[in-house]
Amino acid sequence: MKSLSLGDKIFTVFNYTLMAAITLCILYPLYFIVVASFSDPNIVNRGGILFLPERLYTEGYAKIFDYKPLWTGYLNSIIYTLCGTLVNLVFTLTGAYALSRKDLVGRKPIMLLFIFTMFFSGGLIPSYLLINKLGIMDTMWALILPAAASVWNIIITRTFFQSTIPDELLEAAVMDGCSDFKFFLSIVLPLSKVIVAVMALFYGIGHWNSFFEPLIYITSDDKFPLQVILRNLLITNEVGNEMLSDAMSMAERQRIAEQLKYGVIVASCLPLLTVYPFLQKYFTQGVMIGSIKG
Amino acid sequence: MHSNGMLANMRRRWQLYVLLLPSVLYILLFHYVPMYGIIIAFKDFKSSMGIIGSPWVGMKHFEAFFDSFVFEQIVTNTVKLSAFSLLIGFPIPILFALLLNQIRNRLAQRFVQTVTYAPYFISTVVLVSMLNVFLAPSTGIINNFITLFGGEAVNFMAREEWFRTVYISSGIWQTMGFSAIIYLAALSGVNPELHEAATVDGAMKLRRIWNVDLPSILPTITILFILGIGSIMSVGWEKAFLMQQGMNLPVSEIISTYVYKVGLLNAQYSFATAIGLFNSVINFTLLIFTNYASRKMSGNSLW
Numbered sequence: 001m002k003s004l005s006l007g008d009k010i011f012t013v014f015n016y017t018l019m020a021a022i023t024l025c026i027l028y029p030l031y032f033i034v035v036a037s038f039s040d041p042n043i044v045n046r047g048g049i050l051f052l053p054e055r056l057y058t059e060g061y062a063k064i065f066d067y068k069p070l071w072t073g074y075l076n077s078i079i080y081t082l083c084g085t086l087v088n089l090v091f092t093l094t095g096a097y098a099l100s101r102k103d104l105v106g107r108k109p110i111m112l113l114f115i116f117t118m119f120f121s122g123g124l125i126p127s128y129l130l131i132n133k134l135g136i137m138d139t140m141w142a143l144i145l146p147a148a149a150s151v152w153n154i155i156i157t158r159t160f161f162q163s164t165i166p167d168e169l170l171e172a173a174v175m176d177g178c179s180d181f182k183f184f185l186s187i188v189l190p191l192s193k194v195i196v197a198v199m200a201l202f203y204g205i206g207h208w209n210s211f212f213e214p215l216i217y218i219t220s221d222d223k224f225p226l227q228v229i230l231r232n233l234l235i236t237n238e239v240g241n242e243m244l245s246d247a248m249s250m251a252e253r254q255r256i257a258e259q260l261k262y263g264v265i266v267a268s269c270l271p272l273l274t275v276y277p278f279l280q281k282y283f284t285q286g287v288m289i290g291s292i293k294g
Numbered sequence: 295m296h297s298n299g300m301l302a303n304m305r306r307r308w309q310l311y312v313l314l315l316p317s318v319l320y321i322l323l324f325h326y327v328p329m330y331g332i333i334i335a336f337k338d339f340k341s342s343m344g345i346i347g348s349p350w351v352g353m354k355h356f357e358a359f360f361d362s363f364v365f366e367q368i369v370t371n372t373v374k375l376s377a378f379s380l381l382i383g384f385p386i387p388i389l390f391a392l393l394l395n396q397i398r399n400r401l402a403q404r405f406v407q408t409v410t411y412a413p414y415f416i417s418t419v420v421l422v423s424m425l426n427v428f429l430a431p432s433t434g435i436i437n438n439f440i441t442l443f444g445g446e447a448v449n450f451m452a453r454e455e456w457f458r459t460v461y462i463s464s465g466i467w468q469t470m471g472f473s474a475i476i477y478l479a480a481l482s483g484v485n486p487e488l489h490e491a492a493t494v495d496g497a498m499k500l501r502r503i504w505n506v507d508l509p510s511i512l513p514t515i516t517i518l519f520i521l522g523i524g525s526i527m528s529v530g531w532e533k534a535f536l537m538q539q540g541m542n543l544p545v546s547e548i549i550s551t552y553v554y555k556v557g558l559l560n561a562q563y564s565f566a567t568a569i570g571l572f573n574s575v576i577n578f579t580l581l582i583f584t585n586y587a588s589r590k591m592s593g594n595s596l597w
Contacts, residue, residue, distance in 0.1 A: 007498045015393055019402070022390070023409050026467065029424060030412070032435070045433040095317025098310045105304050110314070114321055119524065120578050122328025123570030124550075125557045129345075130328055148320045180309035209417035212532050216558060227419045234423035235536055258433055265420055265427075272415055280408055288479045 037061070037262035041255050044262070060256070060263040070264070072222055073229035080225055081207040084144045088203040089196065091149040096157035097184055100165070114151045131217060142217035143210070143225075153199055160195040160289050161188065198286035201279055208272070230268055234261055335568040348564075355568035364552065372548040372573075375534070376526045379462050384522055387470050388515060391477035392503050407478070410471025422536040425464055426451055452541045461537060476518070480511040516594040524581030549573050 004012065036044045037060060038053035064070065098104055099111060121127075127146065136142045165188055173183045189196070211227040218224055304311070330345075335355055337348040359365055390410075397403045413421075428434050429450040437447040450456045484507060492502045531550040538546045549569060557566025581596075589595035 005498060007500070011499045012396075015396055016402075019394060019397060019406050023406050026413060026471070027409050029428065033424065033427075046438070091316050091320055094313040098314035101307075101310055103303065103307060104310050104314070105300050105307070110318065113318075117321060117325040119581055120329070120574055121325065122331050123567060123574060124553055125563050125567040125570060126328035126331025126334070127324070128558060129331055129334075129341075129563065130324070145320075146324045148324070149317050151321075154317065180307065180313070184313065205415055209415075209419075211417065211419050211536075216554075227417055230417075230423070231419045231536065234419065235426065258427075258430070261423060261427055265423060268420060269416065276412060276415065277408070280411070283411070284407075284475055288475070 033262050033265050036259070037266045039259075041259035044259050045255060057259075060260050061267075063256075063260060064263050064267055069221070069224075069229050070226075070233070070267070073224055073226040076223060077208060077226040080140050080143055081204055083140065084147065084207040085200055085204045087144050087148050088150075088153075089199060092153050092157055092199055092203075093189070093192075093196070094184075095149060096154045097161055097188060099154070100158045100161035102167075114154065118151050128216065137217060138219045138223065140223070143207070143213050147206070147210075147213070150203075153202060156286070156289055157195055157199060160192065165191060194282070194285060195289065197279075197282050198289070201282055202286060205272070226268055230264065233264055332567060332571055334564050335571045337564060339564045339567075341563075351564075355565045356572065358565065359569055359572065364547070367544070368547055368549050368552050371545055372550075373526070374545075375458060375461065375548060378458060379465060380522050380526060382462055383466050383469070384519065386466055387473035388477055388511070390470055391474040391481060391511075392507055394474065395478060395481045395507065396499060396503070407471065407475075411475065412471070413468040414472035416468065418530070418532040418536060421464060421468060422533065425460060425537070429460065451537070452539050454542050454545050457537065457542045457545045461533065465533075476514060477511050480514045481507060484510045512592070513594045516588055516592055517596065520581065520584045520588055520596055523584040524577060526577070526580055 032050060035050045035053050038056055038058065039050060040055035040057045041060075043054045044050070099107060099114075101107070104110075131137055131142050131146065134145075136145065169187065170183065173187060178187075209227060210225075211231065214225050214228050215231075218228070334345055334348065336350060336352060337345075338351050338354075339345065339348045343349075394403060394406060397406065416424075429436055431437055431447045431449045436450070441447055448456065450460055488506045488510075489502055492506055497505065531554070534546055534548050535551045535554070538551065550573070553566045553570050553573075556562045556569075585595050585597065
């Protein structure tokens with residue numbers, strides 16, 4: 001390799017420094033939350049930089065574990081995410097496969113019908129009235145059915161099928177008298193594990209993080225998913241009132257309430273944080289597949 | 295194709311149509327039925343009378359909206375919030391991708407990438423809570439720095455003039471890495487020979503980024519820019535809503551949060567639908583216009 005010119009050397013040094021700074025800016029806030037959740041509230045509220053938990057404090061977590069609504073929300077979110085993702089996969093994979101077949105009569109107009117919805121929608125109120133009319137208000141179906149598939153994901157999946165399932169495979173299977181159902185289930189799906197994983201992740205995260213839909217469609221407290229509970233705890237500040245005993249002074253309560261937030265954030269992100277390092281390569285693949293057709 | 299042959303083909307391929315059925319039904323029921331519901335924007339909708347039975351009122355609700363004192367405010371807020379988000383938030387992932395692509399150490403590159411797109415998966419509720427915690431006036435880390443250096447603590451989350459800055463910069467923090475993936479993918483397809491040729495010609499790195507890398511991802515940039523313009527009036531509902539506080543409402547009230555409040559909280563269904571339709575039509579027009587302009591100027595377009 002040729003030795004670098006002075007300009008290139010300066011650029012390289014600058015570039016590495018910049019990337020390190022960016023990484024730090026993103027990593028540190030996340031790291032801080034974790035450290036703060038284990039530290040003494042007095043130290044955290046002083047607002048200095050923390051590198052390691054100071055005066056290890058676990059009472060916050062003890063209070064969080066005792067707080068029932070959070071765990072009801074957790075359980076609800078798990079149920080909604082699992083059921084919702086399953087429905088998403090069925091709708092997306094079947095639709096995308098049919099649309100990937102060149103011999104599907106009417107493929108073009110059906111695609112148009114789908115794509116148009118990406119750019120124009122009925123809006124909030126008509127959708128709300130529809131859910132009301134269908135009688136699924138305040139049930140998990142109000143969260144799952146209106147989001148049963150995303151056109152964008154159907155297109156990505158279709159592109160994947162088109163580029164990975166060779167036409168010859170279908171021709172050979174048809175020769176052997178294989179039906180379309182059988183071909184889809186026993187040949188296409190096993191060859192498409194990557195896209196199934198990518199879609200499950202994208203949809204799953206979407207369900208886990210969704211806040212707006214449960215806010216408008218779910219009305220019973222015991223059916224709230226985690227994000228709605230979190231919003232009540234973290235943003236509208238119900239922590240101080242519900243989680244802490246009356247014996248404490250106002251100032252004391254406020255001090256601990258601030259600190260409890262860190263623990264609640266960590267607890268809510270835990271499932272994601274634990275799987276993220278293992279699954280992140282699939283996310284990249286998902287975006288890459290999407291970018292082929294862009 | 296001959297129509298007889300078409301029918302025969304459809305009969306032979308009936309199983310494909312069965313596979314297609316769920317998603318088509320879904321699209322019709324949850325996307326096209328609400329589009330039909332838009333007609334209540336031109337009616338005085340009463341739930342007892344239904345969509346069909348409610349009386350027509352023409353453009354009444356649109357006129358009421360255009361005449362109302364909130365019209366100018368929420369349209370301006372929406373346009374400013376998303377225009378600034380696009381203007382500042384759009385180029386940054388491109389720059390980031392171009393620079394990250396220059397990191398030749400594979401391990402370092404992967405690490406930076408993994409870290410920078412992690413925030414994308416944090417929910418909006420948690421993101422806004424993090425902002426509340428970090429920017430809190432007396433206990434937050436940012437304000438403690440400010441007071442440490444002799445400044446005065448600022449209540450960032452409540453102050454009107456800070457709303458957009460906080461909204462946009464936290465948006466960049468959250469999505470920069472994820473948005474960069476698509477550009478990095480495009481950059482990995484750049485022919486290395488182009489770089490070698492440029493190096494032989496004595497071109498420095500910055501020159502090569504400008505002359506080789508940037509042009510090769512230009513089609514991707516154009517497409518994403520068109521999509522960005524097309525959604526300029528549909529800024530993320532959740533984040534603005536969650537960041538709203540009494541004091542910052544003059545800048546944080548946007549069309550979508552307003553539709554939610556008048557439509558669902560005050561049950562003014564027809565009025566809110568009219569505002570929503572106004573919003574969708576502008577979006578759609580912007581998209582078509584940008585797409586047309588881009589096709590004329592650069593040859594890149596969505597359709």
